[in-house]
Amino acid sequence: MAHRRTSIVVLYTLLLAMNIAQEIGATMAVNNLTLPGQHPFPHIVVQDLQRRVNTSITRRETLSYATSDSSTTCLTGNPIDDCWRCDPNWHLNRQRLADCGIGFGQYALGGKGGRYYVVTDSSDSDSVSPRPGTLRFAVIQTEPLWIVFPTNMHIQLSQELIFNSFKTLDGRGANVHITGGGCVTLQYITNVIIHNVHIHHCYPSGNTNIRSSPTHYGYRTKSDGDGISVFGSRDIWIDHCSLSHCKDGLVDVIMGSTGITISNNLFSHHDEVMLLGHSDAYLPDSGMQVTIAFNIFGEKLVQRMPRCRRGYIHVVNNVYSRWEMYAIGGSGNPTINSQGNKYIAPSNRNAKEVTKRVETAEQHWKGWNWRSEGDILVNGAFFVASGEGLELKYEKAYSIEPKSADLIDQLTMNSGVLGSRSNKLGKWTDGDGEKGVDDSENDYGEDSDDSSKPNSMTLILSFLIALLSFVFLCASSDEVLFL
Numbered sequence: 228m229a230h231r232r233t234s235i236v237v238l239y240t241l242l243l244a245m246n247i248a249q250e251i252g253a254t255m256a257v258n259n260l261t262l263p264g265q266h267p268f269p270h271i272v273v274q275d276l277q278r279r280v281n282t283s284i285t286r287r288e289t290l291s292y293a294t295s296d297s298s299t300t301c302l303t304g305n306p307i308d309d310c311w312r313c314d315p316n317w318h319l320n321r322q323r324l325a326d327c328g329i330g331f332g333q334y335a336l337g338g339k340g341g342r343y344y345v346v347t348d349s350s351d352s353d354s355v356s357p358r359p360g361t362l363r364f365a366v367i368q369t370e371p372l373w374i375v376f377p378t379n380m381h382i383q384l385s386q387e388l389i390f391n392s393f394k395t396l397d398g399r400g401a402n403v404h405i406t407g408g409g410c411v412t413l414q415y416i417t418n419v420i421i422h423n424v425h426i427h428h429c430y431p432s433g434n435t436n437i438r439s440s441p442t443h444y445g446y447r448t449k450s451d452g453d454g455i456s457v458f459g460s461r462d463i464w465i466d467h468c469s470l471s472h473c474k475d476g477l478v479d480v481i482m483g484s485t486g487i488t489i490s491n492n493l494f495s496h497h498d499e500v501m502l503l504g505h506s507d508a509y510l511p512d513s514g515m516q517v518t519i520a521f522n523i524f525g526e527k528l529v530q531r532m533p534r535c536r537r538g539y540i541h542v543v544n545n546v547y548s549r550w551e552m553y554a555i556g557g558s559g560n561p562t563i564n565s566q567g568n569k570y571i572a573p574s575n576r577n578a579k580e581v582t583k584r585v586e587t588a589e590q591h592w593k594g595w596n597w598r599s600e601g602d603i604l605v606n607g608a609f610f611v612a613s614g615e616g617l618e619l620k621y622e623k624a625y626s627i628e629p630k631s632a633d634l635i636d637q638l639t640m641n642s643g644v645l646g647s648r649s650n651k652l653g654k655w656t657d658g659d660g661e662k663g664v665d666d667s668e669n670d671y672g673e674d675s676d677d678s679s680k681p682n683s684m685t686l687i688l689s690f691l692i693a694l695l696s697f698v699f700l701c702a703s704s705d706e707v708l709f710l
Contacts, residue, residue: 262514264417264461264486266331269516269539273564276329276518276543279306284634305521305638307466307490321397322373324422328464330518330541332488335464337395337420341371346380351407354386354437355444362405366390367440376401383407386432387450389439392416398423399645408432409450410473414439414458422466423644426454429473451475461486469643471496476531480504483511485538488518493643494532495525504536507559512537520544523642524554534585535561542568544638547581549573556583560595565610567601569635572608581610603635 266272284304301313310327311317325339348360357363362382365374371393379402387409396419403424405411410429413419431452438444450456452474457463459482470477470492477494479502480487494500501519504512515538522545524532532547533540535557543566547554554570555563563582572579581604584592596614604610 262461262483262485262511264334265514266486266516269331269541269562272331272333272516272518273541273543273566276520276541277566279329280304280544280638282306283309303637303640304634305491305641307521308641318400321375321399322395324397325395325420328420328466328488329490330488330520331486331516332462332464332518334486335420335462335488336371336393336418337464338371338373338393339395341373341393344368344372344374346374346376346382349380349382351382351385351388354435357438363388363438366394366396367438368394369440373397375399376403379403381406384409384429384432386435386437387412387447389414389437390416390419391440393418395420396422396424402644410453411455412450412458413456413460413463416460418462419460420464420466421455421468422464423468425469425644426477427469427471427473429454431474451479453477453479455479456481457484457487458482460484464488465490465492467491467641467643467645469493469495473497476500476502478502480515480517481512482509483514485515485517487516488520490518490520490522491639491642492522493525494522494528496527498529499531499534500524500528501531501533502536503533503540504538504559504561507536509536512559514538517541518543521639521642522546523639524548524550530583531556535563537561540564542566544568544635546635546639546642547571550578551575552578553583554581556585557595557597558585558587560592562595563597565597565599565602567635569603569605570608570610571605574606576607579607579609581608 261267283302283306286309287302287304290302302309306329307327311323314320314323317323321343322339325335325337328335344365346360346362346365348358350358350361351363354363357367362374365372366388367390369391373395375397381404384405384407388405389412399422405424405426406428408430409432410426411421429452431450433447433449435447436444437447454470454473454477455465456476457478457480461484463484463486465478465488471494477497477500478489481502482505489501503517504515517533517538517540519533519540519542524545524547526548528550530550530552532550532554535555536559539562541564542555545568547568547570549571550573555565557563570581572581582597584595593613597612598614599610599612602610
């Protein structure tokens with residue numbers, strides 16, 4: 228009889244454990260969404276970025292003191308630029324750039340380790356069968372490629388430029404403009420770096436076939452006309468670009484994208500600048516993590532710098548040189564962490580507020596975590612912070628204080644596309660595939676950023692194993708276990 232009762236208890240416990248596991252999984256799915264590439268502890272990424280800024284600024288100050296030269300051309304205090312620009316032979320090791328990322332997109336490899344591809348043909352006449360030598364032919368390839376330009380180039384796109392994974396678009400040493408239909412689309416891919424190109428005057432296109440890989444093309448409906456559209460992608464870094472005059476957004480990050488850094492860019496002449504998050508109801512965007520650093524939000528911008536739905540957005544050391552409606556907005560309870568920015572309000576006395584909670588009543592947004600620290604507020608600008616228990620929640624993130632925003636002009640002095648500094652355009656692959664860069668010391672892997680991340684299914688299985696072990700231990704005795 229005791230064995231029978233024990234069997235019943237064991238069966239009941241198994242059923243209960245399965246139910247608990249389902250509830251845990253459902254709770255995690257709703258409240259703790261984990262996207263591939265999502266960092267489990269965003270405050271560590273924030274702290275690391277500030278440490279890098281502090282180190283670069285301290286190094287510059289030390290060098291300036293030693294040389295009595297405060298206009299040091301190399302060290303700027305900007306950790307991205309100082310990482311590669313201090314090497315006078317940077318053009319011989321272009322792929323060094325992939326080691327210089329910061330923030331949530333710092334693991335973007337781009338085409339590191341791949342061969343160099345030289346864009347020799349600026350045309351874009353065939354979106355299904357692009358010619359070798361064109362930019363479209365390069366971005367659809369499956370192999371990692373580091374894409375370079377041997378001369379100034381204006382690429383007028385006929386349709387969306389749909390990237391494949393592991394590509395770097397490196398416009399250093401040339402004046403490269405990308406305009407036209409659709410512009411850049413990063414959809415369900417990983418590891419892309421877009422660096423030092425102009426992207427502007429993009430308009431809707433589509434309702435036609437477009438190739439996205441050497442083996443696939445498909446029918447695309449009409450695009451929005453974004454400058455850069457990041458859709459369901461991760462490990463993306465957009466750096467030193469100049470964006471303006473697009474039909475929809477300059478940069479949109481939506482549909483479960485994460486691991487994004489948008490740095491050193493110049494945004495101008497646009498209405499809805501940047502959208503982060505698909506909709507308030509789209510739960511996967513809760514795992515979105517975006518760093519916005521060292522950018523200049525310049526002339527004739529209206530709103531959405533950015534406009535956030537869900538996710539964790541770190542806005543650090545940017546210059547906002549006026550807006551018409553607001554600078555940073557959001558809905559759907561995003562976390563917005565604003566540090567060391569310069570906000571210069573417009574003359575319109577009704578547009579002084581930096582922040583805007585979009586179509587949300589105060590009783591709903593007063594608990595959202597929106598924080599401002601070390602920001603400079605100019606010409607009557609003000610930031611409305613919110614969030615319960617904010618000091619406790621963000622204590623670790625601020626264990627290293629952000630550098631004063633007084634240094635913001637220095638950190639952003641080179642934002643936007645960098646001018647051509649020499650005629651040395653770097654080594655790249657010749658026709659036989661011989662590489663001009665040695666990447667033998669590459670210690671990155673596609674999943675190197677995931678090794679320390681907790682796996683929710685592993686936790687559930689561990690819980691079940693421990694529970695079952697306890698049940699069978701009790702079943703081996705004469706005791707009857709009731710739960």
